[in-house]
Amino acid sequence: MKFVDEAYIDIAAGDGGNGCVSFRHEKYKEFGGPNGGDGGRGGHVFAVADPNLNTLVDFRYSRRYEAKRGEHGMGSDMFGSAGDDITLKMPVGTIITDADTGEVLYELLNPGEVITIAKGGDGGFGNLRFKSAINRAPRQKTPGWPGERKALKLELKVLADVGLLGMPNAGKSTFIAAVSNARPKIADYPFTTLHPNLGVVRVGPEQSFVIADIPGLIEGASEGAGLGHQFLRHLQRTRLLLHIIDMAPFDDNVDPVAQAKAIVGELKKYDKALYDKPRWLVLNKLDMVPQEERAAKVADFVKRFKWKGPVFEISALTREGCEALIHAIYRHVKAQQVAEQAPVVEVDPRFAEVDPRFAGTEPG
Missing domain, CATH: 3.40.50.300 (P-loop containing nucleotide triphosphate hydrolases)
Known part of the structure; x- marks a missing residue:
């Protein structure tokens, strides 16, 4: 297999689900009040350092990764479920850089290390959130927040002694x-x-x-x-x-x-x-x-x-x-x-008079 040590990918975390406007409707409950739930969080995008991988070749053939969006809120006080997260396996030693700015964002240096490279958007509020003593029948809701979207450059530097x-x-x-x-x-x-x-x-x-x-x-x-x-x-x-x-x-x-x-x-x-x-x-x-x-x-x-x-x-x-x-x-x-x-120990120079081993040590 050809060694591949650079790749460019686009990732998108999931958008948050929208909040819901709903009111309780039951027999003999004329003014049941609001019961619209919040939307669910969008899915995150994680990267994990996999010691079993030694190239970035997988990212040459699949360059777009999108997490699921959160579900919308529903009536009956039901909140939307969170979107499914996705995890990208990368070799240990991978450097993740913003492809647009060139800024180094993350480095995977330890086997099994997990980092969040794109956060999913928060879910929007349903009208249940806006209920107050003054506003008994709110019709407000908020849309879900968009998830993070990034263009990334992946670069592998092998970890060798x-x-x-x-x-x-x-x-x-x-x-x-x-x-x-x-x-x-x-x-x-x-x-x-x-x-x-x-x-x-x-x-x-x-x-x-x-x-x-x-x-x-x-x-x-x-x-x-x-x-x-x-x-x-x-x-x-x-x-x-x-x-x-x-x-x-x-x-x-x-x-x-x-x-x-x-x-x-x-x-x-x-x-x-x-x-x-x-x-x-x-x-x-x-x-x-x-x-x-x-x-x-x-x-x-x-x-x-x-x-x-x-x-x-x-x-x-x-x-x-x-x-x-x-x-x-x-x-x-x-x-x-x-x-x-080894930890660095700073010693007060006054101790040099007691123990000659401390002579010449920089003051703390």
């Missing part, structure tokens, strides 16, 4: 297949990955993280060249980027350092926040480099690339070095998760 960067044919698909449950298409030509792939990497019992592979980037991607620029948004929520480098390109005239610098440059042009994310170098396909030449080739790459961050040497095909890498990734992701959940 780790994102893979690299040129086409750098071995990203082979790597994600080697370490996770994902089974992407793998071939010996570039651009075999045409849409993002998600995989769950299990490190141990109840120890796992999610990794995302996007189509390979090429120079000029930030201006729209190639395929990867369409999916860079999926890396914006990751906690760590792995830059996969092909250390044994088929063409001897291809310089891995120049390719790596091109990728970093496109990343910076596209989104500075994405560029500033933690990034590790993963030097891949070292099984194709003679053992006696590996150390020198790795040292030369790191020196010319002027890289001072973490470097991992692997072969995704033979899985050499992959085990150590995924354990390091898990420790990094877990540490970030703990840091995000």
Whole structure:
């Protein structure tokens, strides 16, 4: 199935039912009084984050969603029933934006999260509501209020802990297949990955993280060249980027350092926040480099690339070095998760005289 990460839809909540003008008519009850009921509320439109979905493809084929209107009020003090609500299932990570103004309205970040994206109109008042000591026989009623109508843009940003960067044919698909449950298409030509792939990497019992592979980037991607620029948004929520480098390109005239610098440059042009994310170098396909030449080739790459961050040497095909890498990734992701959940404690600097651990703490 083709990966679809954008869709436009129109939604309409139900209108409220109209109020009713009615009077009680019974034998021997000449002035029974008003008994017209209120109209029912219109149906709401809800969105729910469904963890079983991973595309917005359903919204490409069905773009109009309308909830039922509320029933009109009736005599004998009968109120109209509320219109039926509708619930739209969307993938976790969906951003809902007003298509006309571009304003971000909602984000579905947690599985099972439910939000109201369009409220149904309230029902109108029947003449029973207008009865008073002065007006014993009111003939007033009000119409139901209209439900909300919106034109929405749906945009999916996958929720992954780790994102893979690299040129086409750098071995990203082979790597994600080697370490996770994902089974992407793998071939010996570039651009075999045409849409993002998600995989769950299990490190141990109840120890796992999610990794995302996007189509390979090429120079000029930030201006729209190639395929990867369409999916860079999926890396914006990751906690760590792995830059996969092909250390044994088929063409001897291809310089891995120049390719790596091109990728970093496109990343910076596209989104500075994405560029500033933690990034590790993963030097891949070292099984194709003679053992006696590996150390020198790795040292030369790191020196010319002027890289001072973490470097991992692997072969995704033979899985050499992959085990150590995924354990390091898990420790990094877990540490970030703990840091995000840790409460911030502000301490009065006067306590520094009592306990040196508090020295240098900003005042509350």
